[in-house]
Amino acid sequence: MPHISIPEGLPGIIGPLSLRPDVASPLSELCEVLMRGENSLSRGERELIATYVSSLNDCFFCQNAHGGLAQHYLQCDMNYIDQITTDYSSTRLSDKMKALLRIATSVQKGGKHVTTEQVEKAKSLGATDIEIHDTVLIAAAFCMFNRYVDGLDTWAPTDRQFYIGRAKQRAEEGYRLSRTAHEK
Amino acid sequence: MAHITLPEGLPGIRGPMAFRPETAKPLNALVEVLLRDDNTLTRGERELIATYVSYLNDCFFCQNAHGGIAQHYLACDINYIDKVKADYQSTDLSDKLKSLLSIAASVQKGGKHVTTEQIEKAKSLGATDHEIHDTVLIAAAFCMYNRYVDGLGTWAPQDRNIYIERGPRRAAEGYINFDLYK
Numbered sequence: 001m002p003h004i005s006i007p008e009g010l011p012g013i014i015g016p017l018s019l020r021p022d023v024a025s026p027l028s029e030l031c032e033v034l035m036r037g038e039n040s041l042s043r044g045e046r047e048l049i050a051t052y053v054s055s056l057n058d059c060f061f062c063q064n065a066h067g068g069l070a071q072h073y074l075q076c077d078m079n080y081i082d083q084i085t086t087d088y089s090s091t092r093l094s095d096k097m098k099a100l101l102r103i104a105t106s107v108q109k110g111g112k113h114v115t116t117e118q119v120e121k122a123k124s125l126g127a128t129d130i131e132i133h134d135t136v137l138i139a140a141a142f143c144m145f146n147r148y149v150d151g152l153d154t155w156a157p158t159d160r161q162f163y164i165g166r167a168k169q170r171a172e173e174g175y176r177l178s179r180t181a182h183e184k
Numbered sequence: 185m186a187h188i189t190l191p192e193g194l195p196g197i198r199g200p201m202a203f204r205p206e207t208a209k210p211l212n213a214l215v216e217v218l219l220r221d222d223n224t225l226t227r228g229e230r231e232l233i234a235t236y237v238s239y240l241n242d243c244f245f246c247q248n249a250h251g252g253i254a255q256h257y258l259a260c261d262i263n264y265i266d267k268v269k270a271d272y273q274s275t276d277l278s279d280k281l282k283s284l285l286s287i288a289a290s291v292q293k294g295g296k297h298v299t300t301e302q303i304e305k306a307k308s309l310g311a312t313d314h315e316i317h318d319t320v321l322i323a324a325a326f327c328m329y330n331r332y333v334d335g336l337g338t339w340a341p342q343d344r345n346i347y348i349e350r351g352p353r354r355a356a357e358g359y360i361n362f363d364l365y366k
Contacts, residue, residue, distance in 0.1 A: 030210035111334025129188035140331035147324035150295025
């Protein structure tokens with residue numbers, strides 16, 4: 001049971017956001033800009049960073065909601081996403097993407113864990129300052145979202161198919177709350 | 185030196201905010217709602233939660249910037265803020281605020297560290313669902329801001345008096361309509 005009274009049946013972050021439109025607005029806007037705004041990192045790559053950090057933080061809802069979106073954008077299956085969260089270095093992801101995931105791993109531990117060597121490596125593989133900035137901020141933001149979702153002990157469907165099934169619709173509608181959370 | 189090329193001379197989060205105004209906007213809107221909007225927790229109490237979590241994350245800029253604002257609102261000195269950071273249990277803070285700081289400390293470790301016992305304790309001391317929600321989200325949000333500031337290797341003035349002197353002005357101007365360069 002969640003730590004505070006949250007409307008029943010709303011999975012993960014949707015519950016607390018439905019209670020609090022005042023915080024829902026900047027939180028959804030941040031997610032929209034980071035994950036869907038114009039960017040040289042594809043939406044799939046950004047969802048992958050979010051999924052990976054959520055997996056490191058052991059947040060079931062976020063890693064599956066964003067993993068579902070990542071597999072939709074990247075046109076792969078959930079097994080491939082699981083391979084990445086288990087050991088991304090052994091996958092066929094680009095070396096640049098691996099270097100960015102390495103930075104995200106450090107951010108998850110704490111900002112000071114990011115090293116000059118990690119950043120130089122990413123730059124040498126073609127990562128731009130904006131891409132490095134966005135990787136750091138996506139990783140940091142999911143350290144927030146994950147703590148918000150689990151710190152209130154929100155409910156989440158345990159069937160992973162649930163997240164895969166709704167990924168296409170979530171990808172199309174984006175993160176801005178154009179309709180009430182209850183309709184989702 | 186910062187890990188990426190940021191506008192020069194801007195301390196802490198201000199550098200990356202000037203570098204990327206698209207993300208600065210929702211980041212500032214969030215902190216404005218959390219730390220300054222109408223709330224049964226005072227602005228001073230909320231700045232204290234932000235300061236404490238930034239201290240646990242060892243973020244020099246954030247713990248001093250928000251510590252400076254907290255001591256302004258709470259009309260105390262920075263030694264008192266330092267006592268809260270080092271051992272809030274031994275201070276004269278209310279039992280309710282202590283129970284909320286305990287929840288914030290768990291959030292800093294990870295969401296699953298928050299226990300039902302901690303929540304029940306806070307509720308028994310008068311904390312509302314709204315206050316518990318905001319404590320969790322303030323703590324979570326500063327786990328983001330701290331990582332953003334330190335993960336990019338930003339620069340921050342080392343003289344703590346700078347932050348104390350700026351506290352009143354930061355408190356007055358808020359987090360939305362301010363000049364990043366002043």
